[in-house]
Amino acid sequence: MRLHRITPLSEDAEPLLAETVADPRPGRGEVLLQVTVCGVCHTELDEIEGRTSPPSFPVVPGHQVVGRVVELGEAATRFGLGDRVGVAWIRSACGDCESCRGGFENLCQDFQATGRDADGGYAELMTVPEEFAYAIPASLDDAVAAPLLCAGAIGYRSIRLTGISDRQRLGLTGFGASGHLVLKMARYLYPHTDVVVFARSPAEREFARELGASWAGTSDMAPPHKLHAIIDTTPAWKPVVAALANLLPGGRLVINAIRKEAGDQDELIRIDYAEHLWLEKEIKSVANITRADVEEFLALAVEMKIEPEIEEYRLEEANQALRDLRHGGVRGGKVLRVAPS
Numbered sequence: 001m002r003l004h005r006i007t008p009l010s011e012d013a014e015p016l017l018a019e020t021v022a023d024p025r026p027g028r029g030e031v032l033l034q035v036t037v038c039g040v041c042h043t044e045l046d047e048i049e050g051r052t053s054p055p056s057f058p059v060v061p062g063h064q065v066v067g068r069v070v071e072l073g074e075a076a077t078r079f080g081l082g083d084r085v086g087v088a089w090i091r092s093a094c095g096d097c098e099s100c101r102g103g104f105e106n107l108c109q110d111f112q113a114t115g116r117d118a119d120g121g122y123a124e125l126m127t128v129p130e131e132f133a134y135a136i137p138a139s140l141d142d143a144v145a146a147p148l149l150c151a152g153a154i155g156y157r158s159i160r161l162t163g164i165s166d167r168q169r170l171g172l173t174g175f176g177a178s179g180h181l182v183l184k185m186a187r188y189l190y191p192h193t194d195v196v197v198f199a200r201s202p203a204e205r206e207f208a209r210e211l212g213a214s215w216a217g218t219s220d221m222a223p224p225h226k227l228h229a230i231i232d233t234t235p236a237w238k239p240v241v242a243a244l245a246n247l248l249p250g251g252r253l254v255i256n257a258i259r260k261e262a263g264d265q266d267e268l269i270r271i272d273y274a275e276h277l278w279l280e281k282e283i284k285s286v287a288n289i290t291r292a293d294v295e296e297f298l299a300l301a302v303e304m305k306i307e308p309e310i311e312e313y314r315l316e317e318a319n320q321a322l323r324d325l326r327h328g329g330v331r332g333g334k335v336l337r338v339a340p341s
Contacts, residue, residue: 001122001318002058006050009326014319015048016061016122024119026073026127033085033128036341038121039064039146040313040321040334042176042235043089043258047116048322051259055116062336063089063114064149065121065128066142078130084142085133087114087121088149088294092129106288113288122318124338134294137302142341147308147333148301151177153289155231156297158256159185161284162229166190171230171246173219173239175199175208177333178256181308182231183211188304196223198239207309222246231256240283241271249279256286312337 007015026032044061046052055061065087069079079085091114093105100108114120114128136145155178164170170186172179175197186195197208198219205216215223219239223246230243233256240260243253271277300306309332313321321334 001315002060003048003055004058006054007048009045009049009322011323011327013323015322016318018316023125024127026071026076028074029076029129029131030073030127031069031076031079031085031130031133032071032073033065033067033087033126034070035065035067035121035124035126035338037066037142037146037338038062038336039150039177040318040325040336041150042325043150044115044322045326046235046259052116056118059116060119060121060123060126061115062121062123063087063116064146064151064335065114065126066136066145066149067121067126070125073127076130079133079135084136086136086145086149086294086298087126087128087133088153088289089113089115090288090291091118091132103290103292106290111288121338122315122336124315132291134291134298137298139302140298143310143312143335143337144306144308145298146335147177147181147310148298148306149294150289151333152181152301152306152308153294153297154178154256154286155182155185156300157289157293158182158231158233158254158286159189161254161286162231162252164190164193164229167192168228169194169196169225169248171196171198171223171227171243172208172213172233173198173230173243174233175201175204176233177308178233179231180207180211180332181306183208183213184304184306185300187212194225196227198223198242219243227251229254233257235260241276244271244276244281244283247281250281252282252284254284254286308332310335
């Protein structure tokens, strides 16, 4: 399923074309995967509608990939044929810059993204550098593992960046694939932490309460108490300002979004220093993920026995999955089924 141009995702849009192309061949240090499943991420919406750096057209999207190794490129020795591996958003980095040497390859100027800078997992076959592939633990089903590779890993990085500790109060703004996994993580890692959720959809708010949120409301509602940290996963600006007003002194807002969409009310949004930033409040963005984030979170997912909520689509239904993500209610994550596990 290939993207050829920037396309507004209307309710009847078909931005991806089903095409038959030559099988990819693994280069030096790469492996070829037979894809079994690929998660559908909000980042794909940003790519399709032009809010990220332009993809290399035509491109196969998809960066929450699980598959089996079917061919080894020259000098590829990390995996064997038949091994089950995952691929995440980070496809490669330079390895030599200050960021890479410090373990922050997510900040590398030569960061390459799966499904944007090279073909991703909305396909039967794909290649990946073996250093940026991850062994999938045996206890994780393919469809369960797929959303963990981005929504889970970026949620793990986000919760770490809050600096929160047990018994402090955490807010989640937006409650899609990443938000529901962060709530599960927070309840496991910080069992005495009160978690509240801000979500536009009544169904999402009810889902949050089912998973253990102590309170759920819209972003323009005040929670019962001000919060030590808030993680924002929405595509809009307005919830950011509302979140700042709901922080305690010294609180931190972590924004987990690649881009923010322009909204009808954005020209009216103003940050008031006294209300929103005074008393040492902080704003921190999340930029991509590192390999360590993915590996650490996969281990944590096994320890937690995490079970993300997922909805499956066939590969040829990728456009429908994207439209549902854009316009419909999202309960958990969406996954394309490419081949039997």
